[in-house]
Amino acid sequence: MEGVMSIPLPSVVERYISAVNSDNIDALAAGFAPTAAVHDEGRTHEGASAISGWMAETKRKYGHTIQPVDAVARDGKTVVTATPTGNFQGSPVDLQFVFGLTGDSTTTLEIH
Secondary structure: OOOOOOOOOOHHHHHHHHHHHOOOHHHHHHOEEEEEEEEEOOEEEEOHHHHHHHHHHHHHHHOOEEEEEEEEEEOOEEEEEEEEEOOOOOOOOOEEEEEEEEOOEEEEEEEO
């Protein structure tokens, strides 16, 4: 894709972005630890079932994709600045996706 920056990301983060962009809820959920938590839009979703439900609801509501534009390691977390584009006011907008990773799993994700 022309104009897309290649940013080195941990493989689990790459899989998250790919799953979001392909609407693959099962693949997305598989990247999270069983006790993982996602904090988005003022709500926390804990555990695989809740995370799958959150993503399915979010995809229905916004029909979004995300494009990473920057990534840094900070305070033991991987902070990805990405541009979600979808059916929401202000689209596209830059958000930070703060991933807590253990091995090859996401244990926490905060989106703000």
